[in-house]
Amino acid sequence: MNRRNFLRLGTGAVMLGSGVTAIPLPAQAASSYRAVVMVMLYGGNDGMNMLVPLDATRFAQYTSVRGALALKTASESSWTTGPLVPVAGGAWGLHPRLAALQLHFNAGRVGALLNVGPLARPTTRTQFTSWRDSSTPNLLPESLFSHSDQQKLWQNGVALGDTSSVGSTGWGQRAADQLSTRVYSFGGNSRFGTGASSSALILPEPGTDMTNMVASITPSNPWAPAQKLTSASQLMMQSPVSASAQMNALATLRKSALAAIDQLSATIKAVPGGSYSAIDSAFTKAYATTPSSTATAYSQNLGKQLYQVAKMIADNAKLGGTRHLFFVSLGGFDTHGNQLATQAALLSQLGIGVASFLQAMISLGLSDAVTLATMSDFGRTFKPNNSGGTDHAWGNYQLVAGGAVKGGGTWGTAPEYALGGSNDAGVDSWEQQGRWIPTSSVDQYAATLLSWLGLSASQNAALLPNLANFSTANLGFLGA
Known part of the structure; x- marks a missing residue:
């Protein structure tokens, strides 16, 4: 299972790359x-x-x-x-x-x-x-x-x-x-x-109610493999000190994803008829x-x-x-x-x-x-x-x-509207179809x-x- 698919299991459609924090920077003036x-x-x-x-x-x-x-x-x-x-x-x-x-x-x-x-x-x-x-x-x-x-x-x-x-x-x-x-x-x-x-x-x-995505890491599924995956997810959420760089990176990703849920859930969930x-x-x-x-x-x-x-x-x-x-x-x-x-x-x-x-x-x-x-x-x-x-x-x-x-x-410059013209990438006559060489x-x-x-x-x-x-x-x- 690749890293992105593994993250999807615990955070639904929310995915973060490593090294990205979900903590907002200080708000700035709208004019800037x-x-x-x-x-x-x-x-x-x-x-x-x-x-x-x-x-x-x-x-x-x-x-x-x-x-x-x-x-x-x-x-x-x-x-x-x-x-x-x-x-x-x-x-x-x-x-x-x-x-x-x-x-x-x-x-x-x-x-x-x-x-x-x-x-x-x-x-x-x-x-x-x-x-x-x-x-x-x-x-x-x-x-x-x-x-x-x-x-x-x-x-x-x-x-x-x-x-x-x-x-x-x-x-x-x-x-x-x-x-x-x-x-x-x-x-x-x-x-x-x-x-x-x-x-x-x-x-x-x-x-989409992203707060419900947190439920995907609670041990509610009776299927044993799902419970094992949930347990592993919860361990990663605790940011264990590990010799494995991948495990620590995954822990950071999961924490950042949940922080993003808290930060953005209301905005994402809103549909027409609300406050916007x-x-x-x-x-x-x-x-x-x-x-x-x-x-x-x-x-x-x-x-x-x-x-x-x-x-x-x-x-x-x-x-x-x-x-x-x-x-x-x-x-x-x-x-x-x-x-x-x-x-x-x-x-x-x-x-x-x-x-x-x-x-x-x-x-x-x-x-x-x-x-x-x-x-x-x-x-x-x-x-x-x-x-x-x-x-x-x-x-x-x-x-x-x-x-x-x-x-x-x-x-920019428009191509010459001619097959075989100055911008056509076709060299032989059969390939002169107007594949324009960019300008x-x-x-x-x-x-x-x-x-x-x-x-x-x-x-x-x-x-x-x-x-x-x-x-x-x-x-x-x-x-x-």
Whole structure:
């Protein structure tokens, strides 16, 4: 039995990495508070259909290549293919299921980063062609187009994975350690929240009574093996002096987890209708999903995770400190087939969830203090496959949201919308499918967020070892 599964037996969904204390730091003034919320879209979201250029030239190129998967400016009854929602002064169109974000986009609270992905260093198509068969690990990211590897690289923040100086840790927890804070996850376990000596606190959904989890370490189960496990758990709770580093570490973990239960149980348990009226109002507001149907964020998986984050941010003084990082996730984006319907349903969750979260932050007076940003395994091929879907690619579009965002437009450089063009990683004609070589790196993306959160240039350089390979560390999408 591994260490994490063993901990789950005694603390339910609450997990802590070793070396993380649950004792809150002294509360600070709200004006100095800042938080970053990362939204992981597992499977590889198709950014090319999340945000579409509306200028005549590129829209014609997009429509020509995308064919049956192309979104349209005209409306249709399911809002699966249209209407594209104009933003950025009409230069770009959001997927129709992201209509809830139009108001925030046009108000400057949402923007998009173009063509970002794991890079070891700036890479042109000529260089990629030369390097891809060289087996030189400091030139190109490892295992391109692989789900598990690219998820790892996005969350690791280093294009070389476990061979790098940061090992198997995530840039979120590395930053948290520097800031003497922690990562709080409502999206399960992740590389993002894994550190060398500490890990994210993984928390459950609304309505969960964490105080009842303590019952799992009382000897009420008559089954003999369960009683033995309970006895062992209770011994570890007593922090025995032991020659075993693992036993002492487990004792510390269990004590910290129970301390977290005492600290956070009321916040976690709260559901709409309680004391968080401003947040409840935002997350129970109905948004249109089609011309004839609506949904609330709280009725959806991602929305419930963001509801939990919003309550934690409202209670930031209880958590202690002035800096927090959060991780939430939504899966299902591996759209090799039936992409139009599948992505539409998922983007409904993203659009409604983020819009509700932004409104909650505005109502709390914390809009300028919280930044939300997306990440995903990779983009998807510009050229569709023969199954009504797209395949694994590389560079992708990401959304950034919050009052500190210099929103209303885009940052970075869009790829050339041409198969076999200057950004296409396909060399031979058969592989020219629009797998975009990124023009901005995950390192730069993370460094921009972490600089705003308070890390210095030298701290970012240590946390993101490949950052020095890029002439611009900060991509400029956040204010001071």
